[in-house]
Ligand SMILES: Nc1ncnc2c1ncn2[C@@H]1O[C@H](COP(=O)(O)OP(=O)(O)OP(=O)(O)O)[C@@H](O)[C@H]1O
């Protein structure tokens with residue numbers, strides 16, 4: 001199996017405080033991997049390290065075999081990862097169309113014609129073709145998050161990272177975003193997901209990684225983690241939230 005992401009012996013400190021201790025994690029092409037664990041366990045920090053929003057203190061991160069430390073090819077490496085945040089991060093003063101088109105022009109220097117074509121395609125995937133000329137303020141939270149997913153998809157990343165994509169949404173809007181992620185799994189898109197929606201995590205994940213206090217408590221298939229965890233700490237954690 002081809003490894004898309006390999007995290008090796010990763011440590012991350014903020015000042016004196018080490019928040020990730022020796023994290024090892026692999027994601028293969030086409031796999032959906034979820035990171036779960038209590039608040040403050042380091043889930044977001046791992047994602048932020050993978051997309052280079054944080055400088056790592058020790059260890060290595062490889063994306064498609066290339067070390068993220070390699071400054072010369074860093075930009076090229078990062079083009080292969082797309083991230084969807086809890087809080088959409090759309091440009092409020094631009095229409096849906098321009099959120100996607102401008103991003104493509106900026107990041108990939110895509111021509112206007114080509115970018116417009118891609119924008120239409122990805123909006124079709126997330127079911128928002130009819131909102132192409134609306135502004136983010138004219139959309140529901142769920143629709144905004146679907147635009148954010150479309151914008152990430154437009155860059156054709158080899159892996160999509162999600163950090164609690166539904167936690168800023170009203171309960172009735174959660175489903176529409178989860179449905180899109182299900183659809184992406186059917187398209188064999190590789191994904192690393194942080195989510196508190198445990199039923200969703202159980203259903204969608206090939207692998208589940210449980211973190212606590214910056215350490216991996218256990219990793220395994222979704223079935224193994226949810227139905228037969230080895231660690232009593234994992235069992236306790238799942239009992240409290242699921
Ligand atoms: N910029 C920062 N400066 C200092 N400490 C930080 C910073 N970002 C995160 N931390 C600390 O790192 C630890 C891990 O935080 P992180 O945000 O990765 O947790 P999380 O698992 O995503 O939690 P949540 O479920 O609440 O989102 C926490 O103790 C947090 O206080």
Ligand SMILES: [Mg+2]
Pocket residue numbers: 043044045
């Ligand atoms: Mg977080």
